[in-house]
Amino acid sequence: MPLAFHDFAHDLEYDQLPEQVLTVLRRSFLDTMGVAAIGSTTEMAAIARQGATALFGAGSAGAARVLMDGTPLSPAGATMAGAFTIDSVDAHDGTSPCKGHAGSAVFPALLAFADTRQDMRGSDFALLLAIAYEVSYRAGLAQHASCADYHTSGAWTAVGVATALARGLDASADAIRQAAGIAEYHGPRSQMMRCIEHPTMLRDGVGWGAPTGVTAAYLAQAGFTGAPALTCEDAPAYWNDLGTRWRLVEDTHYKPYPCCRWAHPSIDAARDLMRTNNLTHGDIAKVDIKTFHYATQLAGHRPRTPDEFAYSIAFPVAAMIVRGQLGAAELTNDTLNDPDILRISHATTLIDDAHLTKISAGKRWAQVxxxxxxxxxxxxxxxxxxxxxxxxxxxxxxxxxFHLFTDPVKGHDQAHRTEQLCIRFDSLNAEAFSELLDLLLSPP
Incomplete structure (x- = not known):
């Protein structure tokens, strides 16, 4: 009989986690915290902190500090601000089969929860991370298979966050089931293509999905009941191998560039063509990009804001052709107004290719x-x-x-110490894990 998701979350122990799972979690920890560091400097993160501070003061659940900022709020408030902070720079880990991201919701939620505890060890945190990622990925696959609209990651990460946090609260298996149901019911079914077509600070929906999951866990632990989470209970094809197969190992990807994953194969192709053929941007008269249908909606020939930059292809490809890199320096207003980049961006044509659309199911394809x-x-x-x-x-x-994003914010020494702790976080005792929390949850 297949393992029920709530029994999986209730009974799983750290020593049952395969080394491959821990390897992914360590990489995701370091990678996501680098994005959080650079994200903390954005206007979007500042507005989110201001809103969360106004609305979500600390209560009886205990104070949790905002990621990279230190302001004490409720766990839900700190999660909200932290999720928007990470999501403000589109460079965090993701899952191509789900067309979205889990880490940007999972990490701020679990870090906020950990900050309310005095004795959490790295192994405790790793267990909750594994549960949150795995349940999020599977709920995301089930949701995409059962819904006509393409919903943001906030819709399905709410379920993973609620499930893991309920386990962290020592909830019963039934209360974990209720938490997932509450989170799915209240989670934001935000339509991703609306933000892609009209890029704004809404991004991937995790700024509301993650605190929804946190709230659901606390409600369930107090006895609040929820309708069954359909993505967990009415989609057996995505849960039959739970506990024997780890989707987080198979499906997690990492981004070398701070923009939508759909643009990455085109950026890689343009980079390699330029380097292999010893070309300069002055040599380029025209760029044609064949890619899958959704990606052609990432127009962005002249992005006016970082949000529009994040959801574009032509402009990031042009930036790679001109500068040979796509890093933190390319997130500035100077880059958005660079005449050389703009010239090539306007000379770029996106081509909706039927074959590449067909094969871009678990992968993202492009030809330049x-x-x-x-x-x-x-x-x-x-x-x-x-x-x-x-x-x-x-x-x-x-x-x-990580250092490209973190050193300018935290300084090299503090970034180096953070890296040392992140890459072995699951082996840290309570004292060392508390030091890591202080590094991540304190202002620069």
Whole structure:
């Protein structure tokens, strides 16, 4: 008989977690905290902190500090501000089969919860992370298979957060089941394509989905009941192998660039064509990008805000062609107004390719053609982005990205210490894990 999700969450122990699961969680911890650091400097994060502070003061659940800021709020309030902070820079880990992200919801929720406790060890935190990621991914797959609309990650991460946090609260298996049902019912069924077509600070819905999951867990522990979570209980195809197969190992990807994953295969292709053929941006007259249907909605030939930059293809590809990189420096207003980048962005055509659409189910495909000013044509083969499980970023690349984002915010010494603790977080005793919390939850 298949393992019920609430029994899985209730009975799982740290020593049952495979090493592959822990490896992914360690990488995700470091990668996500780097994004949180640079995200904490954005206008979007500042507004979220202001709103959360106004509305979600600390209560009887205990104070939780806002990620990278230190303001004490309720667990739900700190989660809300933290989720918006991470989501403000689209460089966090994700899952291509779910077309979304779990870490941007899971980490701020569980860090806020951990901050209300005095004795949490790294192994305790790893257990909750594993539950939250795995339940989120499976709920996301079930939701995408059963709903006509493409909903944001906030819709299904609410379920994973609620399930894990209820376990953290030592809830019974039935109360964990109720928590998932409450979270799914109240979770934001926000339509992702609306934000892609009209990019704003709404982003991926985790700013409301994550605190919904936190609230659901506390309500369930107090006796509040919820309708069964359909994504967990009415979609057996996505749960039959729970406990024997780990979707978080198979499906988690990491981003080398701070923009929508759908743009990454095109960016990689353009980067390789430029380097292999010793081209400069002055050589480029025209860019053609064949890709899948959803990706062609990422127009963005002239983004005016960081939100529009995040949901574009033409402009990030042009930035890579001009600058040879796509990092923190490319998130500035100067980049948005760079005449060389704008010239190539406006010379870029997005082509909706039926074959690439068909095969872009668990993967994201694109093919790039560069035409030079003398008429020479350079074409890449169709490709998927770097960072997937079958083409992973190296530990060095993850570390370099972390320092690129964190050093300017926290300073190199504090960033280095944070990295040392993140990459072995699950082995930390309560004292060392408390030090890591202080590093992550304190202002720069």
């Amino acid at each position: 053609t560069l035409t030079t000013t003398d008429g020479t044509v350079y074409a890449s083969a169709p490709r998927t982005p770097r960072g997937d499980a079958d083409d992973p970023l190296s530990d060095t690349e993850i570390s370099d990205k």
